[in-house]
Amino acid sequence: MLTSEFEQVLIVLTIPPALETQLIDWLLLEDGGTGFSSCSIFGHSSRHDHLSIAEQVQGRQKRIQFQVQISFSRLEKFMSELSAQFAEADLHYSVAPLLAGGHLKAESRE
Numbered sequence: 001m002l003t004s005e006f007e008q009v010l011i012v013l014t015i016p017p018a019l020e021t022q023l024i025d026w027l028l029l030e031d032g033g034t035g036f037s038s039c040s041i042f043g044h045s046s047r048h049d050h051l052s053i054a055e056q057v058q059g060r061q062k063r064i065q066f067q068v069q070i071s072f073s074r075l076e077k078f079m080s081e082l083s084a085q086f087a088e089a090d091l092h093y094s095v096a097p098l099l100a101g102g103h104l105k106a107e108s109r110e
Contacts, residue, residue, distance in 0.1 A: 006097035009075055013066040013082075014043065014092040020064045026085055027068065030078070036068040069101055 015023055020038075027036050043063040070078055075095065082093070 006072055006099075008069055008098040008101055009072050010096050010098050010101075011066075011068040011070065011075075011078070012094045012096070013068070014041070014063050015066075016090050017062055017064055019086070019089055019091070023064075023066065023086070023091075026082075027066065030081070036066050038064055038066045041065045069098065072097075 013023065017040075024038070041063050043061045068078075079093075079095075082091075
């Protein structure tokens with residue numbers, strides 16, 4: 001069981017473009033979803049065995065990155081379900097605690 005002093009975490013998922021639609025669909029159906037952001041990025045690595053010849057020449061690989069903010073209490077379930085759904089996928093993830101987050105417009109009305 002994971003423990004943390006932080007209430008919210010930011011999950012960053014990085015995938016190949018071919019998985020974009022599948023991951024979007026999964027995130028939209030994910031129980032308790034609060035929304036997410038995505039953008040196109042380039043991945044860089046000293047490992048070249050998984051890169052095409054063109055990617056090796058360019059020194060980068062096109063990827064799609066997603067950012068998902070969830071409560072820490074949901075993290076273990078989220079990661080377990082993500083792992084089950086994308087067990088064979090080329091998916092990199094990182095999880096970071098959030099010091100703060102929210103919507104400025106909503107907070108300014110209080």
